[in-house]
Amino acid sequence: NAGVTQTPKFRVLKTGQSMTLLCAQDMNHEYMYWYRQDPGMGLRLIHYSVGEGTTAKGEVPDGYNVSRLKKQNFLLGLESAAPSQTSVYFCASSYRLAGGPGEDTQYFGPGTRLTVL
C-alpha cells in the first residue's frame, strides 16, 4: 500500500517548456487535489477532481490543466512554463470531499519540486 505517489520528485524546466506531473493513489479515493506551496504563501489549491472524468478549478488554476482519466491517477500539466510556476507541488486524495460536511483526512504525496528558469 503506497498511499499517494508523485512523479517526478524534482524537475528543472526552461521558460516555455511543457511538462506533466503524475499523481497516483491506491486507496480507491474518489477525490483528488493538486496544491502548490510557496514560501510565505502557504498551500493553495490549483485544481481538484470529484471523480473519474471530472475536474474543477481551485484557487489558482491559471496556467495549469488537469485530467482524471482513471480513478487512481490525476495529472497536472503545464503547457508553457513560467518562472512564476517555480514551486513545490503536492497531490492529495481523500475519501470524502475536502472542505465539505463529514470530511475525513486528506492524504498527501511527497511533493514535486519544480524550478522554471
Add this chain to the structure above:
Amino acid sequence: KQEVTQIPAALSVPEGENLVLNCSFTDSAIYNLQWFRQDPGKGLTSLLLIQSSQREQTSGRLNASLDKSSGRSTLYIAASQPGDSATYLCATGANSKLTFGKGITLSVRP
C-alpha cells in the same frame, strides 16, 4: 474570503516542555478544522481533525481544540520531544476547499 493565521512563524523550545500552537481564522462558517505536520522536504500528514460540532480531539500527546465563535484553534503538545520538530499547519474546511495557514516551524532542543 477565509484567512487563516498562525503566529509566531517559528518557535524553539527545550525538550520536555508543554507547548501550545495557535491558529486563528476569520470566517466561523466552517465544517471542520485540521492540524497537519510537515517534515522538511516531505508532504503533509494529518494529525487531528475537529468537526464543527466538536470542541476538541486528542491523539496521544496531542490535543487540539476548536472555538468557532472566537475563530481560534489550539494544538497542545505535551512533553515535547526532538522528534516533534517540524512545521505544523492548520487548515479550515468549508465551501469544498481547505484554507491553510502558513504554518509554525517548531524546533525542540535536546
